[in-house]
Amino acid sequence: MSYIVAVDVGGTEIKSALVDSDFNVIATITAPTPNADTTGVETVKAIAAIVAQFSTQHPVDAVGLAVPGALDEPAGTSRWSGNLQWKNLPIRNLLEDAIKIPVAFGHDVRTAAVAEMRSGAAKGARNAIFIPVGTGIAAALIIDGEIRSAEGFAGExxxxxxxxxxxxxxxxxxxxEPAASTLAISKAYGAQSGKSGTTTEEIYKLVVAGDAVAINVWNDATAAMARACELLITILAPEVIVFGGGLSNAGETFLKPIRDYLDSSLTFQRKPRLEIAHYGAKAGTIGCAMLAFDRVKAGK
Ligand SMILES: [Zn+2]
Structure with a gap:
């Protein structure tokens, strides 16, 4: 059995998991993302500490590193990330130099899309869009059977x-993003209800329970997402749109208003299926692990 560590650097948290070659998650560690770490030094330190901690359980063969923003994936560079405040940062090489094992590098959304495409909700679709909704929002574009990123610029x-x-x-x-992310929904609910710090998980339960403020906030957010979907559908004609990230836990409460909007607004366009990610919020971890094991198998 071989083991890798999947690391997802988000706007607020670094989520990591020790994963075996059957894609079982053995253990997880979550740490805060260092604030405004423009040089990447603190982030590399935090990830190295995580890998060292997992290494006490099993020897780690590689790391799969997923980050948000505009990337140059082959070069291992973050071109720009608004949430991390990174600009032209060679994060993969910095991490490889620190931990001395191979690092597979990818965009957080596209790595999650790898999992959904290979064995999840987009399996078998030649044209699909994967949209995880978390602190940030971006899309992975699967066009004619391949994830297209236009050198890392596409999908924002x-x-x-x-x-x-x-x-x-x-x-x-x-x-x-500031209209429909989990952060946006939480902020809007806080502003309208006076109850700041309410999580999206709590808010969609309030929606189901009929809370008027929560419903208002939810309608605004899902309407914004529906408009973005309409644009994607008109241009790219996906067979399926898969939603992941934290908001995907809301299931039909999230999908139904988007589907209703699209049913009334699309005219000539091909209507896609709307699905929740098969791997849920774990898609990123599994996709990261797939890419890291690809590297282990390739012997690089
Ligand atoms: Zn913007």
């Missing part, structure tokens, strides 16, 4: 204008 659906009313980390206003 969180920054299309959906006539939203909130300022965005990208410097503009009206983007999808």
């Amino acid at each position: 659906i969180g920054h299309v204008n959906v006539n939203g009313k909130y300022p965005c980390v990208c410097g503009k206003s009206g983007c999808l």
Whole structure:
């Protein structure tokens, strides 16, 4: 049996897992993402500490590292990440130099899409879109059977204008991300109800329970997502749109308003199926593990 560590560096947390070659998650560690770590030094230190801790359980053969933002994946570089405040940061090499084992590197959304494409909700679809909704929002575009990233620039659906009313980390206003991310939903609910710090998990339960403020916030967020989907459907004609990330736990409560909007707004376009990620919030971990084991098998 061989083992890898899957690491997902998010805007607020570094989520990591020790995964065996049958894709069983053996153990997990979550640590806070270092704040405004523009040089990546603190992030590398945090990941090295995690790998060292897992190594006491099993020898680790490789790391799969997933990060958000615009990347140059072959070069292992983060071109830009608004949430991490990274710019042209060679994060893969920095980490490999520190831990001395191979690091497979990918965009957090596209690594999760690998799991959904190979054995999840997008399996068998030649054209699909995978949208994890967490602190940030981006899309993996599966076109004619391949994940397309246009050298790492494509898929930043969180920054299309959906006539939203909130300022965005990208410097503009009206983007999808500050209207429909988990952070956005939590903030909007806090502003309207006076109860700050309410999680999206709590909010969608309030939606199901009929709470008027929660329903209002939910309708705004899902309407923004539906408009973004309409755009993607019109341009790319996916057979299926798969939603992942933290918000995917809401299941039909999340999908139904989007489906209703699309049913009334699409005219000539091919209607895609809307699905929740098979791996749920674990898609990123499994996809990361798949890429890391690809590297182990390739002997690099
Ligand atoms: Zn934006």
